[in-house]
Amino acid sequence: MKNLFALTFFALALVTTEATAQKFSGLDKSPADIAAFPSSYKESNKAVRVIYSRPQLKGRDMGTLAPSGKVWRTGANEAAEITFYKDATFGGEKVAAGTYSLFTIPGDGEWTVILNKNLNQWGAYSYDNSADLVRVTSSVSTGDEALEAFSMAFKEVDGGAHLIMGWGTTRVATPVMF
Numbered sequence: 001m002k003n004l005f006a007l008t009f010f011a012l013a014l015v016t017t018e019a020t021a022q023k024f025s026g027l028d029k030s031p032a033d034i035a036a037f038p039s040s041y042k043e044s045n046k047a048v049r050v051i052y053s054r055p056q057l058k059g060r061d062m063g064t065l066a067p068s069g070k071v072w073r074t075g076a077n078e079a080a081e082i083t084f085y086k087d088a089t090f091g092g093e094k095v096a097a098g099t100y101s102l103f104t105i106p107g108d109g110e111w112t113v114i115l116n117k118n119l120n121q122w123g124a125y126s127y128d129n130s131a132d133l134v135r136v137t138s139s140v141s142t143g144d145e146a147l148e149a150f151s152m153a154f155k156e157v158d159g160g161a162h163l164i165m166g167w168g169t170t171r172v173a174t175p176v177m178f
Contacts, residue, residue, distance in 0.1 A: 004062045030055045030076030037154035037161040037176070047178050048088065048104060050163065052080035054149040062168045066106045069122045071114070074104045074165070075150055079121040088160070090115060091136025100133055104165070104172070111165075111172045113138050138174040143167075 036049040052075035055065060066072045074080040080102040088095050091113060101121055105112040117131040149167045154161040160177035 028053070032077075033152070035152045035154055035163075037156070039156075046085055046156070048082065048161070048163075048176055049081040050080060050152055052102070052150075052152055053077040054151065056149050057168060058100055058148075062170060063106075065078070066104075066110065068106050068169070070105065071127050072104050072106060073121075073124045074102050077122070079103060079116075079127075080117065080152075081119060086178055089175075090134060091138060091174045091176075093134040093136055095134060096159050101109045103127060107140070110140055111138050112136070113172070113174050136174060138172050141171045141173070142169050171176065 030053040030075070032051060032053050034049060035049050036046045037146075038046065051174050055076035057065070068115050071130050081099055082102045084090075084095055085100040095115060099119060100115040100117060101117055102120055103114040103124060105114070112135055114130075115133040116127070117133055117175050118126075119130060120129065143166060146169050148166070150167040152166075153164050155173075156178070160175065162173040162175055163171040165174075
């Protein structure tokens with residue numbers, strides 16, 4: 001009986017060790033991030049949230065990674081997704097509460113920012129403009145600080161916020177009002 005118990009314990013220990021010894025590949029080089037408004041962690045009643053991945057420049061040119069005039073996934077990996085928890089206006093266009101893919105078309109003086117109804121898209125490879133909910137034009141400015149990683153944040157303004165996208169010294173602002 002002792003031998004059976006010892007053998008069972010040894011087999012269980014071996015299985016448990018094998019299960020916890022799973023090998024994981026390296027960390028994602030473009031980790032996911034979330035920006036929400038209101039941005040304070042103390043405020044749980046969010047109006048909007050965007051989930052995206054953060055590519056790094058690593059000495060490369062932003063124009064190579066997000067080419068001017070071409071639809072871009074607005075980050076890395078899966079297309080960014082934006083969730084409006086209440087009806088809003090996005091760049092002046094009415095948008096019903098819901099979740100949408102967020103694409104952009106970079107340009108020199110302005111970017112086109114697109115909310116698309118198709119979700120769970122990898123990159124912009126299967127982007128379908130017939131599923132666009134809205135396309136808005138957003139102004140481009142230059143920041144004082146260069147950002148190595150593509151970043152998004154919300155800046156509070158009267159009546160809502162501006163979705164700010166930044167990479168390198170490029171900054172793009174799109175008004176979101178509630």
